[in-house]
Amino acid sequence: MSETWQHICPAVKLGEGESLGFKFGEQRLALYRVDDQIFATDDVCPHAFALLSTGFLDGHVIECPLHAGMFDVRTGKCTSGGYRDVRTFAVEVREGEIYINLETRAAEQG
Ligand code: FES
Numbered sequence: 847m848s849e850t851w852q853h854i855c856p857a858v859k860l861g862e863g864e865s866l867g868f869k870f871g872e873q874r875l876a877l878y879r880v881d882d883q884i885f886a887t888d889d890v891c892p893h894a895f896a897l898l899s900t901g902f903l904d905g906h907v908i909e910c911p912l913h914a915g916m917f918d919v920r921t922g923k924c925t926s927g928g929y930r931d932v933r934t935f936a937v938e939v940r941e942g943e944i945y946i947n948l949e950t951r952a953a954e955q956g
Contacts, residue, residue: 851938851945858942860884865908867899870948875935877944878919880906884937885919886946892930 852870854877860866866877867889874889876899887908889897896912903909907916907925915927922934936950 850949851947854944854946856942857884857939857944860944863903865899865901865903867897870946873948875946876908877937878903878908880919884939884944886935886937887917887919887922888933891915892924892932893927898932 854868860877860879862879862882864879868875868877874897876887876889876897878885880903887898889899891898891910891912893910893915894912896910898908898910898917901909901911906918906920908919909916913927915929916925917923917932918925919934922932924931934951936947938945
């Protein structure tokens with residue numbers, strides 16, 4: 847596995863419909879599990895300082911806890927609130943462990 851893939855945690859720590867925030871160096875990242883797929887975004891909202899992982903996850907949309915901005919965790923697109931999109935990252939689960947590639951976007955950013 848390439849060095850750009852970073853081990854994060856065991857997949858069992860992230861239940862269906864849950865979000866989980868963590869720090870990787872100076873970076874704050876958020877994981878989400880929806881329909882048994884795992885997605886990763888920056889954890890800090892692009893609008894102001896709030897952690898998306900502490901927001902409300904409804905399907906593939908995370909709602910920011912501070913001003914209710916909404917972001918699709920698959921693409922990072924802001925779907926409500928008119929804020930910038932949030933960055934997304936590629937995720938793989940190997941042998942029950944979650945890895946994130948911090949250099950690979952999961953989807954094109956708008
Ligand atoms: S801080 Fe997230 S919408 Fe304002």
